[in-house]
Amino acid sequence: MTTETSAKKFIMGAGDTAAGREQMNVVIVGHVDHGKSTVVGRLLADTGSLPDGKLDAVRKECQRTGKPFEWAFLLDALTDEQDQGITIDTARSFFKTPKRDYIIIDAPGHIEFLKNMISGAARAEAAALIIDAKEGVRENSRRHGYILSMLGIRQIVVCVNKMDLVDRSETHFNAIEKEFRAFLAEIGAASPTHFIPISAMNGENLATRSDKMPWYKGPTFLESFDGLQKAPSKIDRPLRMPVQAVYKFASQGDDRRIVAGRIESGKVKVGDKVTFLPSNKTSTVKSIEAFNAEAKAEIGAGWSTGLTLTEEIYITRGELMSHEANAPLVSTRFRANMIWLGKKPFVPGRDYKLKIHTQSQPVRIHKINKVIDASEAGSVLNKDHVGRHDVADLILETRQPIAFDAIAEGESTGRFVIVDGYDIAGGGIINGAEKDDQEDLRAEARVRDFNWIRGGVNREQRAVRLGHRAALVMFLGKSGVGKHRYARALEKSLFDRSMSSYMLDGTNVLLGLDADLVWLESTQHELVRRFAEVAHILLDAGTIVVSTTNAIGLGDVAAVQALIPDFEVVPVLIDPTGAVCDACDLRLSGKESEEEAIAKITAVLKQRQITNP
Amino acid sequence: MDTLDQLEQQSVYILREAFRHFERLCMLWSIGKDSTVLLWLARKAFFGHVPFPLVHIDTSYKLPEMIQYRDRLALEYKLTMVVGQNVDILKQQKTFPATQHLPDGHPDKVSRQECCGFLKKDALTNTLNGTWPRQRMNLKTGKYELDADREPYHGVIVGARADEEGSRSKERYFSPRDKNNLWDVGEQPPEFWNQFKTDFAPGTHVRIHPLLDWTELHIWEYIKREKIPTVSLYYDQGPGTRYRSLGCGPCQAAIASTAKNVEEIIDELKSGKLKNIAERSGRLQDGKHGLEELRREGYM
Numbered sequence: 001m002t003t004e005t006s007a008k009k010f011i012m013g014a015g016d017t018a019a020g021r022e023q024m025n026v027v028i029v030g031h032v033d034h035g036k037s038t039v040v041g042r043l044l045a046d047t048g049s050l051p052d053g054k055l056d057a058v059r060k061e062c063q064r065t066g067k068p069f070e071w072a073f074l075l076d077a078l079t080d081e082q083d084q085g086i087t088i089d090t091a092r093s094f095f096k097t098p099k100r101d102y103i104i105i106d107a108p109g110h111i112e113f114l115k116n117m118i119s120g121a122a123r124a125e126a127a128a129l130i131i132d133a134k135e136g137v138r139e140n141s142r143r144h145g146y147i148l149s150m151l152g153i154r155q156i157v158v159c160v161n162k163m164d165l166v167d168r169s170e171t172h173f174n175a176i177e178k179e180f181r182a183f184l185a186e187i188g189a190a191s192p193t194h195f196i197p198i199s200a201m202n203g204e205n206l207a208t209r210s211d212k213m214p215w216y217k218g219p220t221f222l223e224s225f226d227g228l229q230k231a232p233s234k235i236d237r238p239l240r241m242p243v244q245a246v247y248k249f250a251s252q253g254d255d256r257r258i259v260a261g262r263i264e265s266g267k268v269k270v271g272d273k274v275t276f277l278p279s280n281k282t283s284t285v286k287s288i289e290a291f292n293a294e295a296k297a298e299i300g301a302g303w304s305t306g307l308t309l310t311e312e313i314y315i316t317r318g319e320l321m322s323h324e325a326n327a328p329l330v331s332t333r334f335r336a337n338m339i340w341l342g343k344k345p346f347v348p349g350r351d352y353k354l355k356i357h358t359q360s361q362p363v364r365i366h367k368i369n370k371v372i373d374a375s376e377a378g379s380v381l382n383k384d385h386v387g388r389h390d391v392a393d394l395i396l397e398t399r400q401p402i403a404f405d406a407i408a409e410g411e412s413t414g415r416f417v418i419v420d421g422y423d424i425a426g427g428g429i430i431n432g433a434e435k436d437d438q439e440d441l442r443a444e445a446r447v448r449d450f451n452w453i454r455g456g457v458n459r460e461q462r463a464v465r466l467g468h469r470a471a472l473v474m475f476l477g478k479s480g481v482g483k484h485r486y487a488r489a490l491e492k493s494l495f496d497r498s499m500s501s502y503m504l505d506g507t508n509v510l511l512g513l514d515a516d517l518v519w520l521e522s523t524q525h526e527l528v529r530r531f532a533e534v535a536h537i538l539l540d541a542g543t544i545v546v547s548t549t550n551a552i553g554l555g556d557v558a559a560v561q562a563l564i565p566d567f568e569v570v571p572v573l574i575d576p577t578g579a580v581c582d583a584c585d586l587r588l589s590g591k592e593s594e595e596e597a598i599a600k601i602t603a604v605l606k607q608r609q610i611t612n613p
Numbered sequence: 614m615d616t617l618d619q620l621e622q623q624s625v626y627i628l629r630e631a632f633r634h635f636e637r638l639c640m641l642w643s644i645g646k647d648s649t650v651l652l653w654l655a656r657k658a659f660f661g662h663v664p665f666p667l668v669h670i671d672t673s674y675k676l677p678e679m680i681q682y683r684d685r686l687a688l689e690y691k692l693t694m695v696v697g698q699n700v701d702i703l704k705q706q707k708t709f710p711a712t713q714h715l716p717d718g719h720p721d722k723v724s725r726q727e728c729c730g731f732l733k734k735d736a737l738t739n740t741l742n743g744t745w746p747r748q749r750m751n752l753k754t755g756k757y758e759l760d761a762d763r764e765p766y767h768g769v770i771v772g773a774r775a776d777e778e779g780s781r782s783k784e785r786y787f788s789p790r791d792k793n794n795l796w797d798v799g800e801q802p803p804e805f806w807n808q809f810k811t812d813f814a815p816g817t818h819v820r821i822h823p824l825l826d827w828t829e830l831h832i833w834e835y836i837k838r839e840k841i842p843t844v845s846l847y848y849d850q851g852p853g854t855r856y857r858s859l860g861c862g863p864c865q866a867a868i869a870s871t872a873k874n875v876e877e878i879i880d881e882l883k884s885g886k887l888k889n890i891a892e893r894s895g896r897l898q899d900g901k902h903g904l905e906e907l908r909r910e911g912y913m
């Protein structure tokens with residue numbers, strides 16, 4: 001585009017973006033009063049994107065009330081906003097160039113409204129960050145720079161605004177560029193695509209080139225927009241489809257069992273063998289379902305689709321579907337970078353809720369590596385918690401293993417939020433899995449499950465015949481608390497209700513299978529492993545296994561679970577002291593009658609859909 | 614994937630998230646083009662089914678064709694069709710149309726805004742929270758019967774678009790409303806990527822906006838692409854006027870337009886003829902900031 005780029009080419013009416021044209025969301029951020037509203041307002045005006053007469057009306061209103069005209073007034077559609085005099089939420093403006101349609105998401109610069117800035121920026125593909133030439137880099141310039149990078153926005157155009165106030169000095173401009181680039185490098189954020197000196201108020205280097213800054217040879221703001229790239233299609237990346245739900249609308253006379261989810265990357269074909277993690281289940285795609293659309297044999301990234309499988313396996317929301325090669329990571333621990341927005345700090349020793357793709361799980365801080373104040377350069381805080389607006393590098397731990405990717409491998413499966421109470425209070429990205437204690441056992445289970453020779457009867461058929469799914473109910477607690485009594489009663493009660501139940505006592509495994517093991521501290525691991533493998537075979541036969549053994553302590557439950565990722569494990573703690581057990585489904589005091597205990601366990605089995613109500 | 618595909622797929626994702634997280638979920642259906650597209654998207658999301666009730670607030674002043682269309686689709690799509698109404702106010706005739714004959718300044722005269730408050734806002738609030746009785750269509754007879762279900766809805770899917778109105782561009786995909794149905798515009802939780810607010814305190818509810826990123830033109834292009842049935846009131850039937858948005862008869866002005874079908878509406882929108890006419894300008898009750906206030910208080 002030339003200097004004469006006439007604004008008249010940019011004809012616009014809000015919302016007339018046509019389906020066939022390329023569309024791009026750009027968020028505009030920056031410290032309060034650095035000129036965001038002026039940039040947007042002026043851009044809309046200079047590109048002819050305002051409804052006729054709107055600008056005049058606002059100017060007249062200003063004259064009438066004796067206020068100096070501000071471009072911000074033009075953008076303030078909300079009564080509330082005008083009263084407070086600050087942009088409080090993300091508002092959208094539309095404009096178009098011959099190349100594509102743009103939606104400008106105007107995110108507020110005030111610290112109180114960081115949540116809104118994030119909501120706006122999380123939907124953007126590129127960002128413009130405005131820095132006041134006179135004030136220089138301020139707290140929210142830095143903070144926004146960090147957040148953009150964390151949100152995964154790689155294309156950032158920095159506008160050094162109000163150049164008219166610093167004599168349009170090249171030296172001044174260069175100093176700001178240098179300072180800001182250094183800061184971003186220090187916190188590991190993406191480096192901006194362009195730095196552009198502008199004077200938004202006078203429309204310089206915005207839509208038209210300024211002849212007052214001849215030293216600047218780069219693109220105008222508008223030209224830099226057209227230079228932004230659409231994100232490359234994710235269709236050639238490894239397949240990832242988080243299971244959103246499994247639908248069966250049987251009451252509507254529809255017998256399809258549809259595994260629904262959005263394909264976040266890659267593609268899948270009818271006939272493909274697919275794997276679900278963390279449960280290690282596999283099946284083959286039978287069909288790709290859709291309403292009012294032609295049948296497809298292949299579907300790829302971006303589609304919220306639904307699949308039926310040749311073998312009906314029991315899978316649940318939160319599992320990650322992939323091909324066997326190029327599978328995602330599975331762990332209970334991962335290293336992350338995150339920002340905290342909650343009023344109450346993010347503290348260790350407490351459970352929060354983690355939401356990642358379609359999975360949600362209790363989560364805790366395992367270790368804080370460092371807490372940074374992203375508004376200051378070089379400020380590592382010596383804190384044992386993450387306070388409001390802090391950013392942190394930490395290791396988080398979930399109660400059960402989850403499937404995910406490092407952010408560099410898969411965007412949508414590598415970012416998460418933390419819910420505190422009812423609200424999303426923080427969000428972040430995963431840098432990689434951390435080894436946890438069950439790593440080796442999970443690897444063993446994976447090899448076993450992927451190569452398992454299947455019989456002629458599958459699990460779903462067995463479950464239909466038996467009227468329940470397989471599960472391992474583990475009674476835990478010190479010796480003498482009554483584990484045995486409850487376990488026997490439960491086995492009998494399930495059996496009397498025509499279910500397939502079996503009590504697996506650790507002693508029985510010890511007497512036979514473990515007879516070759518000598519008693520050493522180090523054999524504990526092997527005992528647990530063998531116990532779990534025996535349980536696994538019984539579970540594969542469809543049984544509800546009831547276990548009670550002193551050889552298996554609370555600490556070993558995670559190990560057993562790691563070896564049985566594809567079956568339900570229901571730990572029940574019996575403890576007269578009333579100790580809290582986060583990892584247990586149920587806690588009994590040992591004083592309950594057998595009937596009471598069975599009633600409680602039956603309720604849990606129902607709730608977890610192991611037995612049908 | 615083109616823009617329409619992308620919008621459709623995101624809406625489908627949002628609808629499935631809503632269905633997953635809210636046991637007490639419903640969708641508001643105004644019979645207008647937006648909420649009808651929303652209904653269509655629900656059928657896409659759930660493979661031909663609509664697994665939650667559709668709630669329509671009947672002011673009794675809706676144009677008759679709208680009601681016929683509603684009931685026809687309810688039967689055809691096997692919808693759980695729930696209707697709410699401010700029966701008392703209608704009985705007492707405390708509406709704008711029923712009090713228009715009174716002289717200005719008369720204490721019983723009801724303004725357009727007040728009328729909307731009674732017939733839409735109050736009816737909606739009380740229908741959603743179950744305070745007032747609901748009518749439900751019996752799909753065997755096609756008749757409405759008293760709905761035995763009086764439980765409140767906690768998730769309400771609404772067809773609002775960000776380009777419609779200043780206030781709507783402040784919405785999230787999942788926007789919480791408090792106990793009094795109020796919308797605290799300033800204190801909304803953040804929406805990171807595709808993680809929405811799906812946890813809520815007892816007594817509060819969440820508005821879900823799958824169409825937030827759609828524009829009026831997208832809606833019409835999608836109606837054309839999917840061949841979605843629409844009410845004929847949107848089209849010029851000869852007099853050179855048509856409705857651009859549908860509301861109550863007495864407060865609804867047609868716009869001058871000769872667009873006779875979906876294609877012509879799309880051409881008209883693209884030509885920029887309507888560029889300077891706000892979409893709801895045919896609605897006489899909106900006024901300055903009117904919609905924002907109604908929204909804050911819980912209407913839509």
Ligand SMILES: Nc1nc2c(ncn2[C@@H]2O[C@H](COP(=O)(O)OP(=O)(O)O)[C@@H](O)[C@H]2O)c(=O)[nH]1
Nearest residue numbers: 032033034035036037038072162199200201202
């Ligand atoms: N001198 C000068 N003032 C500007 C320029 N751009 C914006 N301003 C002023 O800076 C103040 C803050 O601008 P505004 O756009 O409201 O900032 P926001 O808070 O980032 O949206 C207003 O008084 C503007 O008039 C500029 O290029 N030059």
